[in-house]
Amino acid sequence: MAKQYDFKTIEKKWQDLWYSTKAFEPVEDKSKKKYYSLIEFPYPSGSGLHVGHIRAFSSMEVISRKKRLEGYNVLFPIGYDAFGLPTENYAMQTKRHPREVTDENIKKFEQQLKAVGYSFAWDRTVDTTDPKFFKWTQWIFVEMFKRGLAYKSRTLINFCPQCKVVLANEESQNGVCDRCDSQVIQKEKDVWFLRIRNYAERLLQGLSSVDYSERIRTEQQNWIGKSQGAEIVFNIAEEADLKKNYPLTVFTTRPDTIYGVTFLVVSPEHPMLDFFAKGIKNQKEVKAYQDTAKTKKEIDRIHLSKDKTGIKLSGLVAKNPISGTEIPVFIADYVMMGYGSGAIMAVPGHDQRDWDFAKAFNLPIIEVIAGGDIEKEAFACKDSNATLVNSPLINGLNVNDAVNKMISVLEERGLGKAKTDYKMKDWAFNRQRYWGEPIPIVNCAKCGQVPLPLSELPLELPVLKDFSPTSDASSPLSKCTDWLKATCPKCGGKATRETDTMPQWAGSSWYFLRYMSPEDSNYAVNPKAYDYWANVDWYNGGMEHVTRHLIYSRFWNMFLYDIGAVDDSEPYKRRTYQGLILGADGEKMAKSRGNTVNPDDVIKAYGADTLRVFILFIGDYEKPAPWSPEGIKGSERFIKRVWNLQDMICDNCDTSDLNLDALIKKVSEDYESVKFNTAIAHLMTAVNTVYGRGKITTKELNTILILLNPIAPHITSEIYESVNKKDILNAKYPSWDESKVLSDTIELPVQVLGKLKGKVVVPLNADEKLVLEEIFKQDILKGATIKKAVYVKNRIINLIV
RNA sequence: GCGGUCGUGGCGGAAUGGCAGACGCGCCAGACUUAGAAUCUGGUAUCUUCGAUGUGGGGGUUCAAGUCCCUUCGACCGCACCA
Numbered sequence: 096m097a098k099q100y101d102f103k104t105i106e107k108k109w110q111d112l113w114y115s116t117k118a119f120e121p122v123e124d125k126s127k128k129k130y131y132s133l134i135e136f137p138y139p140s141g142s143g144l145h146v147g148h149i150r151a152f153s154s155m156e157v158i159s160r161k162k163r164l165e166g167y168n169v170l171f172p173i174g175y176d177a178f179g180l181p182t183e184n185y186a187m188q189t190k191r192h193p194r195e196v197t198d199e200n201i202k203k204f205e206q207q208l209k210a211v212g213y214s215f216a217w218d219r220t221v222d223t224t225d226p227k228f229f230k231w232t233q234w235i236f237v238e239m240f241k242r243g244l245a246y247k248s249r250t251l252i253n254f255c256p257q258c259k260v261v262l263a264n265e266e267s268q269n270g271v272c273d274r275c276d277s278q279v280i281q282k283e284k285d286v287w288f289l290r291i292r293n294y295a296e297r298l299l300q301g302l303s304s305v306d307y308s309e310r311i312r313t314e315q316q317n318w319i320g321k322s323q324g325a326e327i328v329f330n331i332a333e334e335a336d337l338k339k340n341y342p343l344t345v346f347t348t349r350p351d352t353i354y355g356v357t358f359l360v361v362s363p364e365h366p367m368l369d370f371f372a373k374g375i376k377n378q379k380e381v382k383a384y385q386d387t388a389k390t391k392k393e394i395d396r397i398h399l400s401k402d403k404t405g406i407k408l409s410g411l412v413a414k415n416p417i418s419g420t421e422i423p424v425f426i427a428d429y430v431m432m433g434y435g436s437g438a439i440m441a442v443p444g445h446d447q448r449d450w451d452f453a454k455a456f457n458l459p460i461i462e463v464i465a466g467g468d469i470e471k472e473a474f475a476c477k478d479s480n481a482t483l484v485n486s487p488l489i490n491g492l493n494v495n496d497a498v499n500k501m502i503s504v505l506e507e508r509g510l511g512k513a514k515t516d517y518k519m520k521d522w523a524f525n526r527q528r529y530w531g532e533p534i535p536i537v538n539c540a541k542c543g544q545v546p547l548p549l550s551e552l553p554l555e556l557p558v559l560k561d562f563s564p565t566s567d568a569s570s571p572l573s574k575c576t577d578w579l580k581a582t583c584p585k586c587g588g589k590a591t592r593e594t595d596t597m598p599q600w601a602g603s604s605w606y607f608l609r610y611m612s613p614e615d616s617n618y619a620v621n622p623k624a625y626d627y628w629a630n631v632d633w634y635n636g637g638m639e640h641v642t643r644h645l646i647y648s649r650f651w652n653m654f655l656y657d658i659g660a661v662d663d664s665e666p667y668k669r670r671t672y673q674g675l676i677l678g679a680d681g682e683k684m685a686k687s688r689g690n691t692v693n694p695d696d697v698i699k700a701y702g703a704d705t706l707r708v709f710i711l712f713i714g715d716y717e718k719p720a721p722w723s724p725e726g727i728k729g730s731e732r733f734i735k736r737v738w739n740l741q742d743m744i745c746d747n748c749d750t751s752d753l754n755l756d757a758l759i760k761k762v763s764e765d766y767e768s769v770k771f772n773t774a775i776a777h778l779m780t781a782v783n784t785v786y787g788r789g790k791i792t793t794k795e796l797n798t799i800l801i802l803l804n805p806i807a808p809h810i811t812s813e814i815y816e817s818v819n820k821k822d823i824l825n826a827k828y829p830s831w832d833e834s835k836v837l838s839d840t841i842e843l844p845v846q847v848l849g850k851l852k853g854k855v856v857v858p859l860n861a862d863e864k865l866v867l868e869e870i871f872k873q874d875i876l877k878g879a880t881i882k883k884a885v886y887v888k889n890r891i892i893n894l895i896v
Numbered sequence: 897g898c899g900g901u902c903g904u905g906g907c908g909g910a911a912u913g914g915c916a917g918a919c920g921c922g923c924c925a926g927a928c929u930u931a932g933a934a935u936c937u938g939g940u941a942u943c944u945u946c947g948a949u950g951u952g953g954g955g956g957u958u959c960a961a962g963u964c965c966c967u968u969c970g971a972c973c974g975c976a977c978c979a
Contacts, residue, residue: 232976247927309900310900310901310973310974313899313900313974314899314900314973314974314975317898317899317900317974317975318897318974318975320975320978322978322979324979345979346978346979347979348978348979349979360979403977427915427977428977429977429979430979431977431978431979432975433978434978435978435979436979438979439979440979441979442979446979447897448977448979449979451977468906483900516978516979518975518976518978638973638974639974641974642975645947660967707903712908712919712920713908713909713920714908714909715908715909718909719973720908720909721907721908723907723908723921724909725907725922726907726920726921726922727921728920728921729919729920729921731919732935733919733920735934735935771911772908772909772919772920773909773918773919775910775919775920776909776910776918776919776920777918777919778919779919779920780918780919786936803963841916842915844914844915845915846914846915846959846960848959848960849958849959849960851915854915883959884959885914885959885960886901887914887960890914891914891915891960892914893914893959894959895959
C-alpha cells in the first residue's frame, strides 16, 4: 500500500533533483534532433507571478517535456524583459535604484517558477537589463543606423503637464494621463525612429511561409494595412499668379472615381501650406485652425465625429487633371499627415467622410458610379461589377476595369501612377526615461551623428541619484553632465551623447536569439549555436503582443538576416496564443478589483501538479476563462486517483475496456494542437475506466504516467520511480498502432429518416449487407420498406423508408 | 465604420457534415462515518407518460447541420476620419 499522497514532500524532492542535476540544460549535440520551444519572457514586476503566467507558460512546458520524452534535445529557455516603467516608478517611490529592485523581482520570479516545476534551461537565463545582453541590443541599433534604418525626426510626444512627464502611448489612453487623469498635451521633439515601413511588404509576404494561428495572421495583416491604389498629381496655383504652382500628390484607392472629385483636402500639417504662405488670403484663419488641430489631435480625433470641420484656402485654385474642372482646396483635420501623402482628392458621391464634408460646406456632389442614392448618403460601392457614369474616358466600364484604365491613362500622361501604401507607421524608438538601454550615438559638431563602435559597447547607464523625469520633456540622462561628455569615435573631437533611451520593446525584439549562446562575447548570436538551434520551432504568447512585439521581432530578425547575422528571415516557425485567465467574477484580474489569484497560494493548498492540471483543463486554451475556486477540486480528485493507481497493479487482468492505442493517439494529437483540456479529459476517462475495474496492468499504468508526465511531472515521476525503479525522464514516449485505434466491433447507430432509432453491433469494416441483416434481426424498421440506405463505414447508417 | 472571433445544460466546456451535451464543477440519492470532511457508487437537457422537442432567431443546401450557405439579433477582441 503506497503512502498517503503528500505533494509537498514529493514536489520538493523532484524539483531539488531536477535543478541540482541540471536535468533540463541542453547541450549542442549534432547527433540529436533539436527542438526549440519558446514562451514570452516575463516582465519581472514587483507583484510576482500570477495565474495568467502559469497558463501562458504551461503549453510550451507540456510540449517541451513531451519532446524530451520523444528523444529531442530541447531548448526551453527563460529570461526577463526587465527594463520598463513600473520598476522605475516603484524605484522612485521607494528611493531605491531600479537595478536593486529588478534583481529582487527576478529572484522572486525564479523561485516562484521553480515551485511550479517548470523545466526551463536555467543556465541560459537572459536579462535585458544586463550590460552583457544590451551590448548587443545597442549593436543591432548601430547596425541599423549605419544602414539608414534609424533616423531622428521631429514629432509630437505625449506630455503630462501635471506630472511633468513624457508618457508612453500606453500611459495616455484617450488623451488622459494614466496617473493623474489630466489632459495630455503634445510636445514637439526630435526623437528616434526605426524604418520598419521599409520591411512592410516582407513582413506581409513572410506570413505565408510560417505557421501562425489564423487570428494572429489576420491581425498582423491588418496592422500592416496594405492598400493598393494610385498617386495622382493635382496642380494647385495662386489665383493672383498662376505661375506660382504646386504639384499636390494625393493617394487614392479609387482612381476610377476621379471625375467625381469636387474638391481637395490637405492635412493641417501639410508642407504646401508653407509654400503658399503668401498666396493664401485667409492666412489668419488657417493658422488658428492649425493651432486647434494640434491640441485636438489625440483627444478628439479618436472620437470621429460626423461634424466635419475645415477651412477653404482662399486665393488658391486647383484643377482636376483628367476633367480639367476647377476645384477648391481645403484644410481639414480629418485628413492625416501620417498616411498616404497627407492630402486627398474628395469624392463626396462615393466616400461618406467626403460626403459629410461636402454637405457641411455646401459643395457639389457628382455621381460617377451608378446604383446608389447620393442625395441621401455616399455610395461607397465596392462591387467591382458596378458601372461608371459621368466619366467620359471610362463610362460604362465596371469598377475593376475603370481602375486599371484610369491608372494607365494617368501613367501615359505623367499625371500619376499605381501606388501601394501601408498603414503601419515607422517605429517610434525612444523613451525619455532612465531605465532603458541608452542610445549609442554621439553628436559631434564636425561629424554629426556618430554611432559607437562595438569596442565601446555596451554603453552603460550612469549611476544617477535622481533619475526622475525632467519637466522639459527631455531624458533624465541629460542631467548627468559627466556622462554626456564623449569623444567622437570618428574624429576624436568633443561630442555629446544622445540622452534618450530605447523603448521597452527593444530587448524583446531579439532575446530569443540570445538564448542560443547567452554567454558569447563575440557575437549577438554565435553562428555555430545558431546553426544547431535555429529556428524557434514553436512560440506561444499573448494576443496583446501580436501587433507590436511579434512584428518588431520579425523585423529585427529580418534585418539581422539582411546583414548576415542569422540565416533565416523568419524567426518563428509556429506561433500560438493563450486566452486570459479572468477573475472568478468573470472580470479581468486586477489588484484594484481584488480578484487576483496568486499561484503560491494555490500550490500551498493543492500542490503544483494540481495547479498545472487545472490551469490547462479550465477551458479552451485560446479563449478567456474565469478562475474557478470550486473547479480546481476536480483536478485535485483526478490527481489523487492517479496516485491510487499504484495500488491496483495486476498484470493478468482483462484490459479490453481500455484501448491504449486510441488513448495515446488522442492525447498526443491534442497536445500538438493546443487542446490540453480535451487531452486531460481523455486521461480522466482512462483513469475512471481502470478505477471502475479496480485493476491496472503495469503497461497501462506506465502509459498513463508518461502521457500525463508533461502536465503533472512530480507525481508521475514519483509513481514511475517506485513502480519501475527508474527515472521517468529516461522513459520513452509511447507510440500507437493506427490499426488498433478502432476496436474490433463497432456499435453502429441506425437512423431512419435522419432520426436515431437504434444501434447494431457489427465487426469493424462490416459491409452494408451485414449491417442490414443485423438491423432486420432487431426489427428496428418495424416492417417498413427501405427505399435507400446511406452507409458510412464504422460511423453510421441512415435509412430512407 | 472596417477586420476578426464567437453564441450549446445551473456553470466551465466536448463534438474530421454522421449517436448533441465527452470531461469537470455544482446539485440529488445511496454507501462508509457518532457526526462532519474526505472517499466510493448511481443519477442529473426540456416536456405529464408513450416519443417528441432541443445548440440565440428566421430561411436554405443535404440521406444527415451545433458544424456549410443566406439573413437577423447579441457578445467579445483588434484597428480606426487609413483616403
